[in-house]
Amino acid sequence: MPTPKLFAQCPDFPPTVPVVDLPILSLHKIGAHDGNEEKRLLDACGEYGFFVLDLKGFQIGDNLLSNAEHMFDLTAATLGLDESVLNDFAYNPPGDLLGYKRAGKLRTDDGKLDAMEMYTVGQDDIMGNIPPRNNPDTIERHRKECQEFFRHAHAVAAVILAALDRLLDLQPGTLERLSPLDKPSDTLLRLLLSRPQSIVDENRISLGGHTDIGTVTLVFQVASGLQILPAGNKNVSDNWRYIRPELGCVLINLGDTLVEWTGGLLRSSLHRVVTAPGAQATVPRRSLAYLIRPERTASMRRLGIGSVIPRLADGEEAETRSVSEWAAWGAQQIMKGELKPESRGGKLVET
Numbered sequence: 176m177p178t179p180k181l182f183a184q185c186p187d188f189p190p191t192v193p194v195v196d197l198p199i200l201s202l203h204k205i206g207a208h209d210g211n212e213e214k215r216l217l218d219a220c221g222e223y224g225f226f227v228l229d230l231k232g233f234q235i236g237d238n239l240l241s242n243a244e245h246m247f248d249l250t251a252a253t254l255g256l257d258e259s260v261l262n263d264f265a266y267n268p269p270g271d272l273l274g275y276k277r278a279g280k281l282r283t284d285d286g287k288l289d290a291m292e293m294y295t296v297g298q299d300d301i302m303g304n305i306p307p308r309n310n311p312d313t314i315e316r317h318r319k320e321c322q323e324f325f326r327h328a329h330a331v332a333a334v335i336l337a338a339l340d341r342l343l344d345l346q347p348g349t350l351e352r353l354s355p356l357d358k359p360s361d362t363l364l365r366l367l368l369s370r371p372q373s374i375v376d377e378n379r380i381s382l383g384g385h386t387d388i389g390t391v392t393l394v395f396q397v398a399s400g401l402q403i404l405p406a407g408n409k410n411v412s413d414n415w416r417y418i419r420p421e422l423g424c425v426l427i428n429l430g431d432t433l434v435e436w437t438g439g440l441l442r443s444s445l446h447r448v449v450t451a452p453g454a455q456a457t458v459p460r461r462s463l464a465y466l467i468r469p470e471r472t473a474s475m476r477r478l479g480i481g482s483v484i485p486r487l488a489d490g491e492e493a494e495t496r497s498v499s500e501w502a503a504w505g506a507q508q509i510m511k512g513e514l515k516p517e518s519r520g521g522k523l524v525e526t
């Protein structure tokens with residue numbers, strides 16, 4: 176949802192489609208510990224696990240908007256390479272999610288094939304936490320711009336995590352220290368593209384319903400198509416709601432790790448991408464997802480003994496797995512069909 180330049184290239188979001196009423200919060204106010212804005216943040220994290228963050232007029236926010244614009248260019252350049260070139264960088268799931276994923280590699284909720292191409296860049300590779308990987312030239316020539324994106328995206332996320340520390344009565348710095356920029360993790364940036372269809376099927380699912388597994392995700396979209404299934408609704412087409420792109424803003428959603436760490440207080444919501452609505456379906460849809468994961472050795476154990484996060488109830492067992500073990504287990508459960516992707520947590524609004 177970044178800059179005027181990108182918005183000007185895209186037809187308007189239609190006024191008639193069903194949208195979810197997410198709050199637009201101010202990075203500036205949250206950074207200044209504004210009590211009212213923090214309350215709105217906590218409410219949104221419990222109810223939707225999603226909110227829109229206005230980045231404009233705050234230095235790190237403006238920096239990130241400009242970095243995001245570069246990453247949109249990088250998406251076009253990289254996914255515009257010949258398929259034979261991209262195939263040399265093909266991703267290798269489930270062990271290695273970095274590199275190129277062509278459209279049609281995944282099944283969506285309706286049993287059809289997905290329509291999302293993506294090139295995934297690892298934070299460790301770009302920030303030098305591991306020896307560099309080999310990426311297409313389009314990326315190798317812009318490592319510095321990628322570094323800037325990771326640095327500023329991480330800084331914006333840190334403002335939100337610091338506010339959550341305060342709201343959850345955790346020691347200052349707790350959440351940020353668990354997902355540092357300079358320690359090995361599975362944090363990554365997805366450069367995503369879904370191409371316009373010759374005959375538009377507005378119900379086509381480009382990327383199937385899922386929750387994100389990590390702590391927080393920052394999403395930039397210009398043409399929409401991203402939808403959320405608000406909690407408590409049956410997973411049928413009529414219940415999904417579009418997220419309206421907002422100029423100068425980034426969309427933030429919480430992942431399963433924050434749900435676990437808070438004993439289910441916060442929510443991670445099911446979301447998916449369908450054909451962009453109205454005239455937006457006629458242009459290529461580019462988006463960015465910066466998916467933050469904790470340091471690899473961090474534990475999934477519930478956090479803190481402050482006054483907000485509930486203690487384990489009688490009979491409840493502490494989670495002892497590391498984030499990597501937990502992620503591998505979750506992926507396996509979903510593959511075996513024993514775990515269905517669905518909204519998790521949200522006890523904050525139920526109590």
Ligand SMILES: O=C(O)CCC(=O)C(=O)O
Nearest residue numbers: 365367396401448462464
């Ligand atoms: O393309 C988008 O808008 C969202 C992508 C997404 O949900 C993801 O990569 O996890």
Ligand SMILES: [Fe+2]
Nearest residue numbers: 385386387446
């Ligand atoms: Fe996602």
